[in-house]
Amino acid sequence: MPHAVARLRTTCLATSLTRPHLDRGPVRKERCPRCRLVPSHCLCALRPVVPTHAGVCLVMAEFEPLKPSNTGWLIADVVPDTVAFGWSRVAVDPALLALLDDPRWQPYVVFPGEFATPERVVTELVPAEPDTLARPLFILLDGTWSEACKIFRKSPYLNRFPVLSLHPDQLSRYRLRRSTHAHHFCTSEVAALCLALAGDLHAARTLEAYLDVFSSRYLRARQSVPPDPDDAAHQRLRALSR
Template sequence: MNLTEYLDRKRNLLPDYRKHCHVCNRPESVCLCRLIQPFDTRTRFVILMHPKEARKQKCGTGRLCHLVLKNSRLLVGVDFTQDSEVSALIDDPDYTSVLLFPAPQAVNLSQDGYRSLTGRHGKLQIFVVDGTWSLAGKILRLSENLRALPAVSFTPRQPSNFQFKKQPRAECLSTLESIHLLLELGQEQGVEVAGSHIEQFPEIFSRLVEIQLQGADGF
């Protein structure tokens, strides 16, 4: 075997690194951007992502939510106590800030909770911690300003469709599924005006699950 044949054979053993979409951060062959139609909402969503979750490219749904929602922020960190941007968002007088967390004293938004919370400012700002339960727990343990926010929760209407990732409890949903349900509840209670735009969430999620089950998202 000559040198050229040897090098050609070695090249064939190298992994085939695929081009990535710089918007949805996925391989171009399974890019989800064609399904994403950004829209505005009265509710502002602040998605707080643990650095370990931010490094995932296969199944993270927090970034997809941020791409869809014009009125959203995506921040990466662990302890947000001294974070100037988070502090400024909490202090924004145009919004009532709450934390999505199933605490015992949480206001259940499925039970007309939107109306009870938006009376003062008219608009809700929901902080959503994106990550596994252990990563989310660490963020909340360290972030005193987040723990001080009123907690809100919801009652799931159906189990999560996260078929390739086991949820810790039957009532747990992915970030994308949670935000979709929150927008549905807001519309039903007359405080959200997103209309049919929110129906792209299940379409995006179904495609994400399909890609994962087909194994077409490997790196």
Template sequence: MNQPPYLATTCVRCGFQHNCYCDAIPTITSDLTVTLLTHPNETKRATNTGQIVKQLLPNTHIDIWQRKGPIPSYIASQERLSVRESELEPTTPVLVFPSESSVPLAQWQSQHPRGSHFILLDATWQEAKKMLNRSEWLQALPQVSITAPESSQYQLRRNQQSGNLCTFEVVAQMINELESDKTARTMLAFFKDYLARYQAERCGHRLDKP
């Protein structure tokens, strides 16, 4: 008797049809408050990794970049600074961006024990620089930089410059520097698995698991 063909259905959570990764998402504990300031072009790209960060870290916000005005989560941070609702709430907005004026992430955190609201530019490197140059409110923020690993796992886009990390890898490195190298390794192990699933999904077949 012939077996019926395999019928794939699209997962309503992750959007994958053949290689759902929902069961592979690890449980991550982190106190970081992160906003991914996303370029409008990124919302149309299947290769965007900011959405994966949000699935792992509960305190992640995604806001679409607007040139003329601050994002809602930034405004909320400023309001908490002025009213001082709680000494335990992360309140200090800071931009994660490598520049001559940026300070090492760990050094910044040691000087701001109340916590910080980290803003990342979720875009290509070229777009991120334009976002910063065109937004005065971003330019006014203090800047921090991470210690980037020598190589990136992310190879889903063309013309990627050596030494550049994707959004997911930047967040993993932040956790590595500020909280737990074990948690960061767990994130990167999941990311490696995700990339394999993504490549198989793009080719329209199920990834063979050992």
């Protein structure tokens, strides 16, 4: 069964009247429908699935599910409890509102704390109430930096939830899109940091390794270079998938 981001992509393809040309180069490339890489660099056989205590909720900018370089897709590959919703300023998916009201989850909006009021900002997970079994639900705003800021500012239904502000020591290793700030992480990197914070360490490390393998294959396909299944990224993913 297709995962949440794949289903959202299908919906976007069916309902969007205009779509950008998201492939680099003059000709659209044939791509695997499951991993979005060209067939010669297909990643499907390497996909890891790791059950987690935490869940991930992706709120995605309009064309984000259509981009071959989108890393929210990788989160949905690895983490079974991943849901995805398209964002609109004028309408909110009722299923998203129902999820946010579900007592089985404790939502956190993951965003830099300087953009939120101080009383909303947390840097670690708040313990669940003793009489509940609420699991962490990390709400990730998936888009360009300007799109994520817009989603954060113009989504009042998120204002009642704590803002989880991450302060990682490392710099982003993401190489598929340009950023003027090395401390801006791609969505998959943010998810890995959140999973580690929730105690899902194996899932966090697996997602990091999976991103590295995806990035390697994506860039090699762009350069018309065969994938290297024995490089450090592939070896690390295989070790974590045993």
